[in-house]
Amino acid sequence: MNAQLNDAELAESAKAAQPAPATTKRDAASIAALHEAEAADVHVSVDDVDLAAELTGADASTMASPDVAEYAMRLGDDALILSQRLGWWISRAPELEEDMALGNIALDLLGHARSLLHYAGTATGRSEDDLAYWRDEHEFRCAWLFEQPNGDFAHTIARGLIAAIYMQELYTALSASTDASLAAIAAKSVKEVAYHRDHAVQWTLRLAGGTEESRARMLVALTDTWPYIDELFRDDELHERLGDAAPLPSSLRAGFDEIWSAVLAEAEIAEADFVNPKIGQSSGGGRFGNHSTHLGPLLAEMQVLARRHPGATW
Numbered sequence: 001m002n003a004q005l006n007d008a009e010l011a012e013s014a015k016a017a018q019p020a021p022a023t024t025k026r027d028a029a030s031i032a033a034l035h036e037a038e039a040a041d042v043h044v045s046v047d048d049v050d051l052a053a054e055l056t057g058a059d060a061s062t063m064a065s066p067d068v069a070e071y072a073m074r075l076g077d078d079a080l081i082l083s084q085r086l087g088w089w090i091s092r093a094p095e096l097e098e099d100m101a102l103g104n105i106a107l108d109l110l111g112h113a114r115s116l117l118h119y120a121g122t123a124t125g126r127s128e129d130d131l132a133y134w135r136d137e138h139e140f141r142c143a144w145l146f147e148q149p150n151g152d153f154a155h156t157i158a159r160g161l162i163a164a165i166y167m168q169e170l171y172t173a174l175s176a177s178t179d180a181s182l183a184a185i186a187a188k189s190v191k192e193v194a195y196h197r198d199h200a201v202q203w204t205l206r207l208a209g210g211t212e213e214s215r216a217r218m219l220v221a222l223t224d225t226w227p228y229i230d231e232l233f234r235d236d237e238l239h240e241r242l243g244d245a246a247p248l249p250s251s252l253r254a255g256f257d258e259i260w261s262a263v264l265a266e267a268e269i270a271e272a273d274f275v276n277p278k279i280g281q282s283s284g285g286g287r288f289g290n291h292s293t294h295l296g297p298l299l300a301e302m303q304v305l306a307r308r309h310p311g312a313t314w
Helices: 007-017 028-042 066-087 096-121 128-133 153-174 180-208 212-228 237-245 249-266 295-308
Strands: none
Touching: 066 096, 066 128, 066 153, 066 180, 066 237, 066 295, 096 128, 096 153, 096 180, 128 295, 153 180, 153 212, 153 249, 180 212, 180 249
């Protein structure tokens, strides 16, 4: 409709749009008092919130056994370190949408880490913050895959693909754990990891099926990341002691290989395209505190604020 207002209607509209005369004092003291009153009505202090209540599987009456705590710490460290790595991409990703996607994946992983480290800490009376910020490099239990540098975007996608397929197999099996807290954490985490896997699969297909440059970078990324797969599936004495509380890592390999092979086939990538016969699988050792040279600098950056200002709150 293109009807126009006449002069009288314009005048009436302008009159109606004028604000009503102020009846409240507008001096600085009265304005400050008004703002304080409004803030008192809507502000909720973090001090009033029980942050532990938002953690999956958190139950004040449940304490992890030493073996379960060690196992939860391994998984929590995997998620924490990968989350820290992915956070670097925010404002650096190739698309604005990827800033959001990678940031959301990092937040999901941070949530997993908080729940797992909180549960691990119940065995020794430490909080998830204590375990994240006040352990030294040799005390972390993450596998080497998660501490590797981001590299270019293709490297991050290759690492994310391996991590997500592995985590989905792990959390699916762990949701049947005889340990109620581990089962609850896994049941929530597996739903989020399904999105992570889909994200990595879609980008793998885009890069492998895109330009010659994108495919070449994807193949290099797979070559560089492939050596860190085996460590994820190695059994040790801890897994034997856990029994039905946790699946044997080796039992997850068949499911991983099935999905891994299917993704590569759809991307038209053969193992010969990226596996370097001169480079075998990494010896790893992260589960026992033996790490690559990349973890130390990451921890220095992650822990500096908490260690520089111990006990600080904001």
